[in-house]
Each structure stands twice: as structure tokens, then as C-alpha cells.
Amino acid sequence: MTLFEDRRFSDGQSWALRSWRITQKIRQVRGRNLRSEKCIGVTIFFSQQFKRFVFHCLPDYLKDSYRGEIPLASCVKETLELLPRYSSQG
Numbered sequence: 677m678t679l680f681e682d683r684r685f686s687d688g689q690s691w692a693l694r695s696w697r698i699t700q701k702i703r704q705v706r707g708r709n710l711r712s713e714k715c716i717g718v719t720i721f722f723s724q725q726f727k728r729f730v731f732h733c734l735p736d737y738l739k740d741s742y743r744g745e746i747p748l749a750s751c752v753k754e755t756l757e758l759l760p761r762y763s764s765q766g
Contacts, residue, residue, distance in 0.1 A: 695729070702726060702733045713737050718755045722748050 681690040702721070709717030721730050731742050743751070 698726065698729050699733050702730055706733070716759070718758065720748070720751045720755070722751075
């Protein structure tokens with residue numbers, strides 16, 4: 677598909693199309709556990725391909741929660757510490 681898109685579109689357009697697809701995936705995944713400002717959830721993107729896009733795809737109320745420079749093990753540890761605290765509150 678990449679070769680087809682490179683031949684079909686100019687360089688800028690094919691890259692813009694790929695960027696749009698990544699952005700849509702990020703929003704879809706994030707939206708599965710965060711439906712409103714009152715929801716509590718964690719989404720971990722561990723692929724470097726998402727690094728350029730994730731922060732910019734977040735709604736303003738989630739940008740303070742973004743952590744882009746911590747290792748996966750730390751993400752998992754913080755998630756396990758965060759979620760049980762809220763799951764007992766119903």
C-alpha cells in the first residue's frame with residue numbers, strides 16, 4: 677500500500693495521508709476508555725511511531741496528563757497504582 681500511495685500521490689500528500697491515519701487510530705484508541713472529562717482511564721502508546729502525534733491529538737483537558745518520556749515499566753506501575761483507587765469509588 678505504501679508503494680501504491682507513493683506512486684499515486686506526491687510526497688507531501690502520501691505523508692499527509694499516513695499522518696491522518698495514525699491520528700485517527702490514536703483518537704479511536706484513546707476514545708475507548710475516555711468518553712468525557714469525568715472518565716478515568718489510561719492509554720499507553722509504546723511505539724515510537726506515535727510519539728510525534730499523540731500529544732497533539734489529545735483534547736486540551738488531557739494534555740496535562742500526557743507523559744511522553746517514561747519507560748513502559750513505569751507506565752504500567754503508575755497505571756496499577758492509579759486505577760484501583762478509582763475502581764472502588766464506583
